[in-house]
Amino acid sequence: MSDRERARQTGPAGPPPGAGKSAPGPGSVAVESRGISEEVLREANEGLVLATVNAQAMTDAAEQAAAQLREANESLVIATVNAQTLAQAAEQAAAQISYTAHLEAQLLEAQKLETLGVLAGGVAHDFNNLLTAMLGNANLGTMAAEEGRSVAPYFAAIEKAAMRAASLTRQLLAYAGTGKPVMAEVDLGIVVKEVIQVFTASLPRNVTLSCDLAERLPLVHGDATQIFQVLMNLVTNAAEACQTDREGRINIRTREEYMDEAALGVGHWVLPLTPGRYATLDVRDTGEGMEPEVVKRAFEPFFTTKFTGRGLGLAAVMGIIRSHGGGLWVGSEPDCGSSFKIFMPAMADSALMPPPEALPQAWRGQGRILVVDDELAVGQVARSMAEHFGFSVLDARDGLEAVELFRLHHGELAMVLMDLIMPGMGGQEAFREMRKIDSTVPVVLSSGYNVSDTDLFVEGLAGLLKKPYRLAEFQEALQRALAMRLLPPG
Ligand SMILES: Nc1ncnc2c1ncn2[C@@H]1O[C@H](COP(=O)(O)OP(=O)(O)OP(=O)(O)O)[C@@H](O)[C@H]1O
Ligand SMILES: [Mg+2]
Structure with missing residues (x-):
């Protein structure tokens, strides 16, 4: 047992120092008491040394902990600063991304415009060639008719040139992005x-x-x-x-x-x-x-x-x-x-x-059709085609005139074929007015733009005929619209 342990065991709870010995005689007290206090002193001294050592250790530990705390604090400050920098960087990156997307969109638009410019130039040139072919063949056909020769080859050449022109406009409209895809x-x-x-x-x-x-x-x-x-x-x-x-x-x-x-x-x-x-x-x-x-x-x-x-x-x-x-x-x-x-x-x-039929089947209709178009040449073509199929024709040059004629004659009309875009009252508005007067007469709108009937948002429309059209497409639009008249409403 070490002195220190002994000192601890014989502390306040143990028997008092010297207990069990014979009672001291007179004169021995000072010596005895000096002896005890020396031992106590020594032990106290040792305790003091020990405590000082422990206190020093504790101070060191405290200092170490404080230093660690300081370091942790510094790291925390750095981390906070870094987090802020990161957040700023993320914001900057997001702004950069949206700016880049914006630039890309602008670039695409510019490219599209450039393409469109090139395309429009090419189309104008091609159109002139095609118009030359149409005009020339029309003149030659007239001469042939006057001389009693067949005009069929000239008409065939005009039709070909017109089909090519139609495809060019479609190409142009597709590039220009007018109209959404028309799914069918x-x-x-x-x-x-x-x-x-x-x-x-x-x-x-x-x-x-x-x-x-x-x-x-x-x-x-x-x-x-x-x-x-x-x-x-x-x-x-x-x-x-x-x-x-x-x-x-x-x-x-x-x-x-x-x-x-x-x-x-x-x-x-x-x-x-x-x-x-x-x-x-x-x-x-x-x-x-x-x-x-x-x-x-x-x-x-x-x-x-x-x-x-x-x-x-x-x-x-x-x-x-x-x-x-x-x-x-x-x-x-x-x-x-x-x-x-x-x-x-x-x-x-x-x-x-089955493979497509080259020519429309023979079909004949009857009754009266109201044809509305502000473009005289187009109105005349529609009239001739309708008459070819056995209809009689009433014609109007704009929406207002069409609505007035419709008010007077709706009871005897088989259907209406009307241009979509006209000065003054357009086709869509005229159609709505007509529906108020008589909703049983089928109305077909015709347009040169890439529109679909879902784009128009007009309920009850009997169809859409895209310009330019040939006899076959004209016949199909008429047949479809007339069939709708036979369907029960709803
Ligand atoms: N049928 C083909 N035979 C050989 N090479 C072809 C054929 N089709 C395309 N290519 C090659 O692919 C390239 C790209 O064709 P693409 O149609 O995209 O552009 P382009 O014909 O060069 O120009 P653009 O069509 O815009 O007038 C052509 O330049 C050509 O080298
Ligand atoms: Mg090409």
Whole structure:
């Protein structure tokens, strides 16, 4: 046992020091008491040393803790400052991102305007050529009629030029972004026929364009104008790929195809697909073909290998097909040719379409039609077409006149065909006025803009006829509107 422990055990609770010894005699007290106090003193001294050592240790510990606290505090201050800096940086980054997005949007808009400028210039030039063809053929046709010769070839040439002009305006409207996509059931076979009709007149002599249409093809859900534009761009590229000094062939093929995992693994997919049933469009040419690195970049906006190219054709194709949920496949061999294949999802319960009829079937109607158009030439064409189908015609030049005529004659009208945009009272307003007078007479609005009937928000409209139209589209609009009259209301 150490002295210190002993000192602790014999402290206040233990027997007093010297207990059990014989009582001291007189004179020994001082010695005894001096002896005790020495021991106590020593022990107290030791305790004091111990306490001093402990106190020192505690002071050191306290100082250490204080230092640690100070450090922690400093770290805390730094962390707070850092957190603030981080928050500021995050704010700055967010502002930068939204500014960049804003710049990108501006850039895109500027690019679109630039494209539009180029396109408008090109279209004006093409239009002049087409108008020259129309005017010339009209003059020649008149002369032929006077001399008793057949006028049919001149009319055919005028129709071709007009169809090409129509496709140009559609292209322009599609680029300008006027109107939203007009989604409907589309028969790809009809679109192919339209494209072939437009192109045949304008292809170089050494290039032939043919089609191989599936006997029966599923309908697809899409915007016919946009799909038309896709085909136009692909056929234009195919024609441009055919060299001028040798024969070139372009073929457009439609098919119904079931794609499984194995088929989807083959070749170069620009837009991949999921397995399923598709209506396909394949544009093949025997032109110059592409090197693999060109195939890889061909769909990038503004990528072109042509002197006068803008590099927008395939970018537009990709945008349109992607928005239709379709797939895109490319195969190409330098000096042999290329194949651009489009896969459009087949409509789930779509009937398979027989190949399109080239000409409208013989159809005759009867009754009176009110034709409204501020453009005299258009009104006259509509009148002649309506008369061709056996209708008699009442015509008006604006909305107000149309409503007045309607008020007087609604009981004897089979239907109304009215321009959408006219000075003064437009077609939409006139239509509403007519509905108040008599809502049983079907009204079809006609327009040169890319509008859909859902854009118009007019209830009870019997249809929309897009300008320009041919006899076939005119007949379809009339037939549809007249059929609506027979349906029970609601
Ligand atoms: N059928 C094809 N044969 C060979 N090369 C092609 C074919 N189609 C596209 N290309 C290549 O892809 C590039 C991009 O085509 P894209 O249609 O996007 O632009 P462009 O034809 O050059 O210009 P734009 O169509 O805007 O007038 C072309 O420049 C060409 O190199
Ligand atoms: Mg092109």
